[in-house]
Amino acid sequence: MSHVPRPILPIGGISPISYRRTPPWLKVARPSCGSSRLGSTVVSFNPGSERRRSRPGSPAGVGSFSCWPTGRRFPTPAARRAWPVGWSTNGPSASVRRGRPAFSTARVPADRRAFPPEVPVHVARIACERPDDVGRSLSQWFCEDLAAQLVREGLVEHISAETVRRFLSRFKLKPWRCHFWMHPPVVRDDAYYASVRDIIRLYTRKPVPGEVVFCLDEKTSIQPRPRGVPTRPARPGNLPNLVEHEYRRAGALHLFAAFDIGSGRVRALCVRQRRQAEFIAFLEQLDAGTPRSVKTLHLVLDNSSIHRGGRVTEWLARHLRFQAHFTPVGCSWLNQVEQWFSLLQRRRFRIVDFGSLDELSRRILQFVDEWNAAAHAFHWTSKSAAKILIRRRRAA
Numbered sequence: 001m002s003h004v005p006r007p008i009l010p011i012g013g014i015s016p017i018s019y020r021r022t023p024p025w026l027k028v029a030r031p032s033c034g035s036s037r038l039g040s041t042v043v044s045f046n047p048g049s050e051r052r053r054s055r056p057g058s059p060a061g062v063g064s065f066s067c068w069p070t071g072r073r074f075p076t077p078a079a080r081r082a083w084p085v086g087w088s089t090n091g092p093s094a095s096v097r098r099g100r101p102a103f104s105t106a107r108v109p110a111d112r113r114a115f116p117p118e119v120p121v122h123v124a125r126i127a128c129e130r131p132d133d134v135g136r137s138l139s140q141w142f143c144e145d146l147a148a149q150l151v152r153e154g155l156v157e158h159i160s161a162e163t164v165r166r167f168l169s170r171f172k173l174k175p176w177r178c179h180f181w182m183h184p185p186v187v188r189d190d191a192y193y194a195s196v197r198d199i200i201r202l203y204t205r206k207p208v209p210g211e212v213v214f215c216l217d218e219k220t221s222i223q224p225r226p227r228g229v230p231t232r233p234a235r236p237g238n239l240p241n242l243v244e245h246e247y248r249r250a251g252a253l254h255l256f257a258a259f260d261i262g263s264g265r266v267r268a269l270c271v272r273q274r275r276q277a278e279f280i281a282f283l284e285q286l287d288a289g290t291p292r293s294v295k296t297l298h299l300v301l302d303n304s305s306i307h308r309g310g311r312v313t314e315w316l317a318r319h320l321r322f323q324a325h326f327t328p329v330g331c332s333w334l335n336q337v338e339q340w341f342s343l344l345q346r347r348r349f350r351i352v353d354f355g356s357l358d359e360l361s362r363r364i365l366q367f368v369d370e371w372n373a374a375a376h377a378f379h380w381t382s383k384s385a386a387k388i389l390i391r392r393r394r395a396a
Contacts (some may be wrong), residue, residue, distance in 0.1 A: 115156065120167040122155060127168060127175040141175035143168070182330055195328050196389065202298055202325065203336070203380040207262055212290065213298040214267075215337040216282075216307075219255040219344070220274060222364075224354035226250055231353045243351055251357050255364060256282040259337040264375035266340060268368045270361040276309040283312075287319060299324045300335055336378055343371075 123146055131138035131145070138145055143161035150156050150164075168174065202213050227244040234241050254274040258267040267286055271278040290297060301307045301324055308326070316322050327334045348367045354360040 115159070115163075119150070119156060119159075120170060123150065123164055123167045124171040124173060126150075127171075127173045140178060143176075146175075192328050193389070195326070196331065196334065199300060199325055199327060199334050200380070200382060202300070203261060204382045210293065210295040211298065212294050212296070213261045213300065214258040214286065215261060215300040215335050216256070216258045217302060217335055217337045217341070218274060218279075218304075219257065219341050221252045222255060222349070222360065223252045223352065224250050224357055224360040225352045226355050227353045231351060241351060243353060247353075253357055253360055253364075254278070257337055257340065257368075258282075258286055259340050261336055261377055261380075264377040265372045266368050266375070268365060270364055272357075274306065276306050276311045279306045279312060280315050283315060283319075283322070287322075295321055297322050300327065301325070302327050302332060302335060303329055336380070339378055340371075 126134065126146060126149060127141050131141060134149070136145070136149065143164045146164045146168075147159050147161050150159055225247040227247050229244040231244070232242040251272075253270050253272065256269045256271065256279065260266070267289060269278075269282045269285060271281075286297070299322060303326055306312065307324075316324060332338055344364075344367065348363070354363060
């Protein structure tokens with residue numbers, strides 16, 4: 001069985017498919033190895049057809065190759081239209097019988113192929129500065145802006161944005177990215193870390209009989225946002241939920257929530273105003289709903305004014321089984337109820353289309369009941385908290 005030779009295509013041609021062996025349906029007109037001048041040959045996809053088509057009026061040795069079924073031809077790039085005068089003499093194809101044409105490419109002058117090493121360093125220096133500091137009214141740098149800045153400063157005559165991106169990748173710089181962070185409003189001294197360790201101890205210790213830990217906070221300004229047209233559910237054919245863009249304002253609610261870290265159950269109260277009176281009412285509801293066999297209720301709170309107000313302080317002094325643990329300033333991540341608020345936001349408030357405040361309150365309490373039916377606690381470990389503290393120490 002004779003070996004079918006592999007088709008040889010010039011560099012200037014376009015070959016969307018590459019095969020190690022020529023399939024029987026691909027007919028290739030291979031030029032003779034004894035000739036140093038090649039005609040314009042077309043590879044056809046038509047099975048059984050071995051016609052050779054040459055571009056009318058094309059000189060010998062200049063042409064284009066196509067592998068598309070309709071005989072479409074794509075022009076060869078101008079820099080690669082120079083055809084060889086000899087054969088390749090290097091590598092495995094150096095023999096006469098396996099020789100292949102050696103194609104020459106128009107060379108670019110050396111001064112235009114590369115930039116001096118000062119250019120990448122200058123790009124990195126500019127990328128590490130704010131655009132306002134160098135006289136540009138931009139929020140952050142993009143590759144196009146950096147390229148224009150180099151031309152503006154006269155460092156180069158022309159440079160592409162892709163070249164700037166490659167320069168930045170050497171220094172692992174991405175100035176177009178933006179992350180938000182919070183500078184510590186207070187000094188993170190020994191008292192700060194002692195308060196953090198106290199709350200972590202409540203989360204990671206073994207359950208103590210007669211003690212319950214609640215994480216309390218409020219989700220404020222929840223709007224019903226009634227729509228003019230009802231929201232349409234998803235439909236077959238990858239059609240998503242359709243939510244009317246326009247809505248009208250109908251007030252707002254505030255949600256007080258207490259997350260039991262042992263069972264994962266949630267106590268909730270929806271109110272129209274967010275004051276110390278409403279917070280005390282929620283504490284009384286929490287007190288009435290907790291069995292008297294529980295002697296100590298640990299409350300994890302943030303430093304909100306309604307949590308540290310005079311009326312709330314007096315109420316806590318009269319109810320001795322309540323012990324408040326305040327998180328340090330800027331440590332809302334320590335309050336586990338924030339994790340539950342995140343679940344509430346994703347599952348209930350991804351689409352906001354409630355008809356009124358009463359309907360909004362009813363749907364929130366229904367979500368709480370459904371959560372409590374299959375509640376689960378969040379798993380906190382001392383190692384995970386220690387990692388967070390280490391990162392915060394480095395950031396400080």
